[in-house]
Amino acid sequence: MSYLWPQDVLSAIENGQLSPKDAFRYLRDMDQSILPASRQDGSAAHQRVEEIMRELDSLIGLSEVKKLVREINAFIEIQKRREKEHLITDPLVLHMIFKGNPGTGKTTVARILGKIFREMGVLSRGHLIEVERADLVGEYIGHTAQKTREQLKKAYGGILFIDEAYSLARGGEKDFGKEAIDCLVKAMEDKKDQLILILAGYQKEMENFLQTNPGLRSRFPIHIEFSDYTKQELMQIAEQMCAKRQYKLSPEAKALLEKMLVPPTRNSDENFGNARTVRNIIEKAIRRQAVRLVVKANTTREELMTIEATDLAEV
Incomplete structure (x- = not known):
């Protein structure tokens, strides 16, 4: 059986690929591979990253996206090497904006990034929590902050992926969506080492969204455009x-x-x-x-x- 991501083991049991007994043995045997990056064997981690990169390369199209993902991967690796040599390093701010139409691979790429970041020690778990406006915005004052914090808590150690993120700002100043944005921005600062936030949506709408919230653009240094397939x-x-x-x-x-x-x-x-x-x-x-x-x-x-x-x- 090919390498399974830990959170995929349950799916393997449900699909009949693994029995509960075999799953337990599998998780026990891979215990060494899920140690923190500081205790991992470097060559093994590198090999797993390359395996995940091959998964990315197997996707049809997305040439520019693949190129940028490799740049991000190289940047993280070099920053880690510089740190070992006590050289000045740039902070790893990896919050991202994904722009593109539906069905262009945004969620798939986000999930692959989570795996890469986990293997490189940037994220402790590397899982993906996918949400939309309804999962974050409440119906009364205080409800939105509570719902947003619940989703953030689920995402700690991984990626919080917000689809159609521009909908959070569609109701103007009095809309509860603004409260969700404020809560997300605070988490980006307070939990910057435990969370990567990816905002996704149509290109035009995402640009308008960033213009209505000037402070957001600077917090998302990585913008990836997902072109339509030919x-x-x-x-x-x-x-x-x-x-x-x-x-x-x-x-x-x-x-x-x-x-x-x-x-x-x-x-x-x-x-x-x-x-x-x-x-x-x-x-x-x-x-x-x-x-x-x-x-x-x-x-x-x-x-x-x-x-x-x-x-x-x-x-």
Whole structure:
């Protein structure tokens, strides 16, 4: 079995990949690997970081994002080396802004960053807590601070990822969202060694959000833009999704899917979901294929694996 992240062990049990007994043994055996960075074997930690980087590289597209993640990784490593040599180091302020449309990989990249930062000793746990406005903003005075602190507490040692973060400022000065922002800013200062905050959302809306809160921009030194996927990349994502499920697209299905996929640059629908849209199409096509085949008394392996153009046409 490939290397499992500690918080993924429970999922492995639920999916039948590990028995409870084997999971216990697995966690016991990896005890050395979850020691604080100061007590870890450097080469082992480096090897795990490289393994996580390969996971990042396996994602379709995102070339600029991958480049920036490697820059961040290199920066952290060099600061640690400088500290060993008693040289002046820059503070590791790693709070980030992710700008991009839905389905462009923001949450996936945030989760990978958590793993990298954990292996490098920047974060103690490296887990990801994903929230939105409703998880932070309360209904009465004092309720918002309480809800926000609860989410922050869950995220300590890892990353708090706030999707559509600009919604926190949409109600103006009297909106409780401002209270959530104030609480988050305070935590960024008080718990700066225990937490990384990532604010995510549409590019235009995030820019407007930062302009309405001038103090926020300086607190987020890292801005990553997630470009929309090209049609070719969307097709690669579709084929990758199929392969993972042991399906494949017939030549006619590929041709039809290419016509169906219209990236946002040429699409008037601002809600186009990039990889999310592709996933929805493939999952619906798989269900339609099932309906088409279930009436047959006998099916071949090839039929069970192949998605035909008719399955996509139904979508």
